[in-house]
Amino acid sequence: MMAKYPRSKPLWKLYIGPMIMALAVAAFPMIARGDYSYLLDLGRLCGIYVIIVCGLTLLMGYTGQISLGHAGFYALGAYIPAVLISAFHWPLWAAVIGGILGTAVISLLIGSSILRLQGNHLALATLAVGIIIGEGVSKLAITGGADGLFGLPQITLFGLLTRPEVRVLGIKISQGVLQLYFIWAVVVACIVWAVQLIESPGGRSLRAIHGDEQAAESLGINTFALKVKVFVASCVLAAIAGVLFAFVHAEGNLLPEEFGLMMNVQLVMMVVIGGMGSIWGSVAGGVILTVLHEVIALIGSAAGAADTSRIEHLIFGVMLALILILSPSGLIPGLKRATTRIIELRSK
Amino acid sequence: MLKVVNMSAGYGKLVVVKSVSLNVQRNEVVALVGGNGAGKSTLLRSITGLIGVSEGRVFLGDKNITGKPAEKIAKMGLSLVPEGRALFPAMTILENLKVGLNAGRASRSEAESRFDAVFELFPDLKKRTGSRAGDLSGGQQQMLALGRALMSAPDILLLDEPSTGLAPVLVAELFEKIAIMKQTGMTILLAEQNVHKALDVADRGYVIENGRIVLEDTGPALKSSERVQKAYLGV
Numbered sequence: 001m002m003a004k005y006p007r008s009k010p011l012w013k014l015y016i017g018p019m020i021m022a023l024a025v026a027a028f029p030m031i032a033r034g035d036y037s038y039l040l041d042l043g044r045l046c047g048i049y050v051i052i053v054c055g056l057t058l059l060m061g062y063t064g065q066i067s068l069g070h071a072g073f074y075a076l077g078a079y080i081p082a083v084l085i086s087a088f089h090w091p092l093w094a095a096v097i098g099g100i101l102g103t104a105v106i107s108l109l110i111g112s113s114i115l116r117l118q119g120n121h122l123a124l125a126t127l128a129v130g131i132i133i134g135e136g137v138s139k140l141a142i143t144g145g146a147d148g149l150f151g152l153p154q155i156t157l158f159g160l161l162t163r164p165e166v167r168v169l170g171i172k173i174s175q176g177v178l179q180l181y182f183i184w185a186v187v188v189a190c191i192v193w194a195v196q197l198i199e200s201p202g203g204r205s206l207r208a209i210h211g212d213e214q215a216a217e218s219l220g221i222n223t224f225a226l227k228v229k230v231f232v233a234s235c236v237l238a239a240i241a242g243v244l245f246a247f248v249h250a251e252g253n254l255l256p257e258e259f260g261l262m263m264n265v266q267l268v269m270m271v272v273i274g275g276m277g278s279i280w281g282s283v284a285g286g287v288i289l290t291v292l293h294e295v296i297a298l299i300g301s302a303a304g305a306a307d308t309s310r311i312e313h314l315i316f317g318v319m320l321a322l323i324l325i326l327s328p329s330g331l332i333p334g335l336k337r338a339t340t341r342i343i344e345l346r347s348k
Numbered sequence: 349m350l351k352v353v354n355m356s357a358g359y360g361k362l363v364v365v366k367s368v369s370l371n372v373q374r375n376e377v378v379a380l381v382g383g384n385g386a387g388k389s390t391l392l393r394s395i396t397g398l399i400g401v402s403e404g405r406v407f408l409g410d411k412n413i414t415g416k417p418a419e420k421i422a423k424m425g426l427s428l429v430p431e432g433r434a435l436f437p438a439m440t441i442l443e444n445l446k447v448g449l450n451a452g453r454a455s456r457s458e459a460e461s462r463f464d465a466v467f468e469l470f471p472d473l474k475k476r477t478g479s480r481a482g483d484l485s486g487g488q489q490q491m492l493a494l495g496r497a498l499m500s501a502p503d504i505l506l507l508d509e510p511s512t513g514l515a516p517v518l519v520a521e522l523f524e525k526i527a528i529m530k531q532t533g534m535t536i537l538l539a540e541q542n543v544h545k546a547l548d549v550a551d552r553g554y555v556i557e558n559g560r561i562v563l564e565d566t567g568p569a570l571k572s573s574e575r576v577q578k579a580y581l582g583v
Contacts (some may be wrong), residue, residue, distance in 0.1 A: 030351045201446065204439070211436030218396055219449025220422035220500065277438065309451065 003136045014199060017280060018192045025184040029177045040176040042294055044249045047183040048241045050286035053270045054190050054238030054279060060268075061276035063230050064210030070267050075237040075259035076103040077242025079137050082149050082254050087142055092153045107235030111228045117302065130264045138256035148255035155247045157182065160248060170198025183244050196277050206230055216256025227321060235310045262309075266293075269316060271324050283338065284332050289316070349372045350395070350426070350504050350536050355404030357394035358503040363402065364390040366559040372504060372537050377530045379550035379567065381580065387559035388539035389431050392508050394538075396428045397421040408504070420452040421480075425503035431512060433493040437482030441473050444481050444492055447498030466495040469525060487518035494525065504535040511542045523549055543580035547571045555580075 028043065029036075052074055059065050065301075066100040081099035090098065114125040139141045144150075156162045161182060164172045197203045208216040209223050217223050246254050266289060292311060300308030312335020327334025350372040365387045372378045378542035380388050393399045395406055397418035405414045413421050413461040422428075436444055437466060445466060449459055454579055459534035470491040476484070490510055497505055507526070511519045523545045529536065530549065536540035547553050547567040563575060570576050 105401065157492050165385040201450070204443055207439055207443070208436050211438060212420070212434045214398055215430060215434035215436070216447070218398060218428045219447055219496070220419050221447075222417075222419045297368055317444075 014321060015192070015196050018188050018195065019189065021283070022184070022188045025180065025188075028180070030109060030171065034195025037176055038152045041249075042291065044182050044183050044244075046244050046287045046290045047180070047187045048268070049270060049290050050187050050283050051190050051241040051244070052238045052267055053196050053274065053282040053286040056271050057274075057276065057279060057282040058194060058197070058206070060232055060271055061278065061281070063227060064213075065227055065231065066119075066126065066268075067231070067234070067263050068123050068127035068268060070126075070234070070238050071259050071263035071284075072130040072133030073103055073107055074236040074242045074245070074263070075133050075137050075256075076106060076235075076261070078246035078254055079143050079149075079242070080239075081243060082152055082246055083142055085152060086144075086149050091154065094249070096155070096243050099243060100236060103239035103242075104232055104236050106308050107232045111231035111235075112130060114133040114222065115227045115231060116243030117229075122228040127264065131261060134256070134259050134261060134264075143256070144254070146224075146256060148253065150253050152246060152254060154188060154252055155182075155243075161248070179248050183248060186240065186244060190240070191245055191279060191283070198279065202226070256329070266316075269320055271330075273320060273331055275332040275334070278330065278332045278336075281330045281332035285330070288291065288331075292316075292319075299338070349376075349409060350537065352391075352395060353405045353406040353407070353567055355391075355394065355406060356402045357390060357399050360388075360397070360401065364559050365394060367404065368556070368559070368561055369404075369562075370561060372535060374535055374551065375533045376525070376570055377550045379535075379536060379546040379553035379570075381541070381543045381546050381553060381576075382554060382556035383543065386556045387502060390506050390559075391556065392428060392432075392506050392537070392539055395414060396426060397481070398428075413501045418580050419451075422500065424508065425500075425504035427451060427497040428495045428506045429493045429501050429508060429510060431508040433489045434445070435481040435489055435493055435496070438480060440478050440480055440491055441484075442477040444496050444546070445473075445499050448496035451500035453499070453504070458484050462501060466498050469528060470495050471527075486513055487521065488513070490514060490518070490522060491525070498529075504537065505529075507536060507538045507540075509541060509547065511540060519545065543576065544571075547576075 025043070026129050040211050051071060058065060059067055073293065078100055080102045081095035084095035084098050111131055112131070114122060117125055138146055144148035154161065161175065161178050162164070163175060167173070167177065172212065204222045207225055208219070208221060209226060213223050245258065270289045271282060272285070273288065274283070275281025292315070295313060296308050296312045305310065323331060352370045354367045354369055356363055356366050362443060368391060370378070370380070379455055380391065382388050386397055388519075390399060394401050397416055397420070399490070401414050407413065408421070408424055411424065413426070436447065438555070442513055445463065455463060472488055473492060480495070481489065484492060493519060494510070512523055516520060521540065526536065526538065526549050538546055538550060547570050550567040552566050553564070553570045554561050555570065563570060563573065565573065571581070
């Protein structure tokens with residue numbers, strides 16, 4: 001008789017990563033010096049993208065279902081509550097909950113109709129969804145069209161996030177840092193949930209679908225239902241990111257440029273560059289591409305360039321090509337393999 | 349246990365399996381032998397719900413399972429080991445076996461005893477539980493595919509050409525394992541091109557040619573029949 005039911009991974013391995021990440025974000029204001037408000041801004045944006053990419057990694061990396069339209073669901077998460085507030089005068093939290101639930105219902109309807117498609121057909125269908133939603137929010141009068149919506153209320157967490165600063169154990173924490181903490185607390189919660197899901201029987205079923213869908217079916221897995229569930233879950237994560245963007249990061253000003261066609265491409269690049277089958281890859285991909293985007297813009301403005309989008313596309317393209325050639329499974333799985341190899345060589 | 353009545357199935361308009369009837373009794377090993385393209389895999393895949401049945405009926409026990417989705421049929425106690433193993437290559441041996449638990453829900457102690465039974469039958473798997481399925485040799489992969497199917501404690505096991513691509517020594521080892529499974533009272537429908545080995549281990553057998561059952565008898569009787577000897581045993 002075996003000593004106990006065999007476990008795939010020890011518990012500490014599951015939670016050590018999120019704990020280190022939380023500590024790193026918490027320590028940020030204690031380490032940073034000078035005026036770091038720009039870095040806070042960047043840190044918040046990184047967190048928002050990591051949440052979307054985390055969901056997209058579950059869908060693409062673990063389940064093997066491509067989506068080129070997640071910027072659309074990110075937009076729904078931001079715009080549904082914004083419209084409920086501006087046009088229908090809903091209270092903030094009711095609108096936020098309405099936005100997330102609304103996105104869940106819409107993604108359920110869309111997922112149920114397109115997830116029987118596979119490969120290129122699915123990619124095109126999701127791209128069409130992303131474009132339709134992106135064009136919709138930039139054209140409709142109720143969403144403010146190309147001008148967007150202004151003067152939206154902010155999430156205050158019972159007034160905590162609107163205070164200029166708070167003191168905890170003698171340490172001064174500014175409003176910007178509190179907002180960063182709030183966004184990254186949501187990021188950590190999403191990562192913990194995703195890591196638990198992957199190690200659960202449901203998570204194994206997702207990976208089985210990726211491995212061989214028919215074999216998974218013949219082992220009693222309802223593959224279609226699971227694909228729809230993970231699609232909805234990933235869209236809900238995108239909607240949560242949309243809420244954080246609109247009501248924490250963007251200071252009440254919502255513009256449709258954030259949710260355009262290029263955002264769909266960037267999100268997929270974050271997944272691929274970080275590593276398709278790795279939740280930590282989604283963190284790396286989200287952070288690296290967001291920071292790189294800002295660095296290119298900074299260098300461009302220092303050099304007097306008005307528009308750096310073309311050079312950015314070129315650099316991102318070259319980066320993607322290099323990753324696909326040198327480490328097709330992405331950055332984090334590639335680094336993991338390289339580290340294992342070095343350890344093996346040293347032990348010989 | 350399993351009864352197929354005048355079943356036809358195929359891909360779109362192409363009918364591959366034509367009015368096939370067969371049955372497998374409890375605790376019986378039945379071989380389904382035939383050449384390449386005879387319709388063995390299509391027959392097994394249509395029984396398990398992976399391919400639609402255009403005519404006829406399939407019964408598991410007294411339940412009509414015709415046209416039911418594959419995952420429901422698996423949960424009713426019918427498990428398929430597909431041709432080419434169809435493992436989940438990026439997952440470890442342990443994870444592949446745990447996915448096998450899906451079809452037959454088990455309590456923790458029941459799951460433990462299933463792991464024990466699989467590791468006893470395939471001790472090599474126990475030594476390498478953390479290895480990725482894609483890194484295993486062909487023989488080990490076949491053992492894992494069998495082990496994964498056994499994790500659901502199925503009422504009947506359908507094996508689709510398990511010896512394909514294996515070296516002769518591994519084929520011999522594979523059929524030894526099938527013989528052990530037979531001794532434990534397992535009900536098996538075995539589709540094989542290796543007619544000699546399949547009829548040796550089987551209680552009964554069917555010969556399928558061009559999608560139709562052309563012969564049916566006990567294993568030894570089929571082996572000594574002139575048609576089987578000429579077409580499949582090179583005698």
